[in-house]
Amino acid sequence: MAPTLKLNSGYEMPQVGFGLWKVDQATAADTVYNAIKAGYRLFDGACDYGNEKECGEGVARAIKEGLVKREELFIVSKLWQTFHDEDKVEPITRKQLADWQIDYFDLFLIHFPAALEYVDPKVRYPPGWFYDGESEVRWSKTTLQQTWGAMEKLVEKKLARSIGISNYQAQSVYDALIYAKIRPATLQIEHHPYLQQPDLVNLAQKEGIVVTAYSSFGPTGFMELDMPRAKSAAPLMEHALIKEIAAKHKKTPAQVLLRWATQRGLAVIPKTSRPEVLAQNLDSTTFDLESSDLEKIAEMDLNIRFNKPTNYFSADKLFLFG
Numbered sequence: 001m002a003p004t005l006k007l008n009s010g011y012e013m014p015q016v017g018f019g020l021w022k023v024d025q026a027t028a029a030d031t032v033y034n035a036i037k038a039g040y041r042l043f044d045g046a047c048d049y050g051n052e053k054e055c056g057e058g059v060a061r062a063i064k065e066g067l068v069k070r071e072e073l074f075i076v077s078k079l080w081q082t083f084h085d086e087d088k089v090e091p092i093t094r095k096q097l098a099d100w101q102i103d104y105f106d107l108f109l110i111h112f113p114a115a116l117e118y119v120d121p122k123v124r125y126p127p128g129w130f131y132d133g134e135s136e137v138r139w140s141k142t143t144l145q146q147t148w149g150a151m152e153k154l155v156e157k158k159l160a161r162s163i164g165i166s167n168y169q170a171q172s173v174y175d176a177l178i179y180a181k182i183r184p185a186t187l188q189i190e191h192h193p194y195l196q197q198p199d200l201v202n203l204a205q206k207e208g209i210v211v212t213a214y215s216s217f218g219p220t221g222f223m224e225l226d227m228p229r230a231k232s233a234a235p236l237m238e239h240a241l242i243k244e245i246a247a248k249h250k251k252t253p254a255q256v257l258l259r260w261a262t263q264r265g266l267a268v269i270p271k272t273s274r275p276e277v278l279a280q281n282l283d284s285t286t287f288d289l290e291s292s293d294l295e296k297i298a299e300m301d302l303n304i305r306f307n308k309p310t311n312y313f314s315a316d317k318l319f320l321f322g
């Protein structure tokens, strides 16, 4: 079982969890069930991953068979951009909870700091980035402050125990800290040796916000999407320094990449479709890197971001990380 981190909401969050992006519907229920069996307690889902119903089936099966109790799990989900309008937040959260067959999320995040015009789930679900499902971007006039107010109501109504943010950069974090009545418990960001974002991590940690690293393996997670930027980057797991550190500690390169984050106080949520890899990723907090290892990895920062809309779409309108 993974160690836990204490959130500013008072709840404990497992430091290593399982990421559910790109887990297809056909295998999601078994994947979640097997991950629970392997000892995972945190699951990182989202409306956008299109598999919440199936993930919920995996959870329900594990609970029914007595493998785990609901309160031992830490289920994370996210608010998609088309549901940022204040009156849309609670209804979509209730739908997502129903999909998961649970009555509260342990943590609910604003997925991206961008509000898009509402798309009725009856029209298309998950709605994706484009109003017409193809290329048209329609912004909503709702501010992040208004959406955060609606997220705070989820806590009041006990639909979410903790709330947080994802893909925010420093300016929007500073802004959120001014208007938040409930401070964000976590900030989930892309974080690996090629994109370290030290100022953002420092800001969050100094403000008592736990940082969750996503895409810890850098380009590897984006290969299955055929992303040119990922294909042209050297795989982190084959990087000479990472391999050298792994050999020294008798660990795998993947475990080194995860430990690099957890040893610095971050949480991680690796995804794998291979049952035999589940244990390896979960068992990545039982050794320590040397400070010289951490210093050398710090020098690998290239500031390469894989997960940004302009890497996916030819659309020239979603400059979220500009």
Ligand SMILES: NC(=O)c1ccc[n+]([C@@H]2O[C@H](COP(=O)([O-])OP(=O)(O)OC[C@H]3O[C@@H](n4cnc5c(N)ncnc54)[C@H](OP(=O)(O)O)[C@@H]3O)[C@@H](O)[C@H]2O)c1
Pocket (backbone or CB within 6 Å): 018, 019, 020, 021, 022, 044, 045, 111, 166, 167, 188, 189, 213, 214, 215, 216, 217, 218, 220, 221, 222, 224, 237, 252, 254, 255, 269, 270, 271, 272, 273, 274, 277, 280, 281, 307
């Ligand atoms: N908030 C956001 O906007 C956001 C964005 C991206 C991701 N996330 C979250 O973060 C999670 C993880 O990120 P990610 O899915 O981008 O990728 P990741 O966990 O960094 O990488 C997954 C890739 O690494 C491979 N892999 C996993 N463990 C391995 C190991 N021990 N040895 C060798 N290869 C290994 C997997 O292949 P196999 O499947 O074949 O093992 C897969 O191709 C997501 O699932 C999602 O929950 C959030």
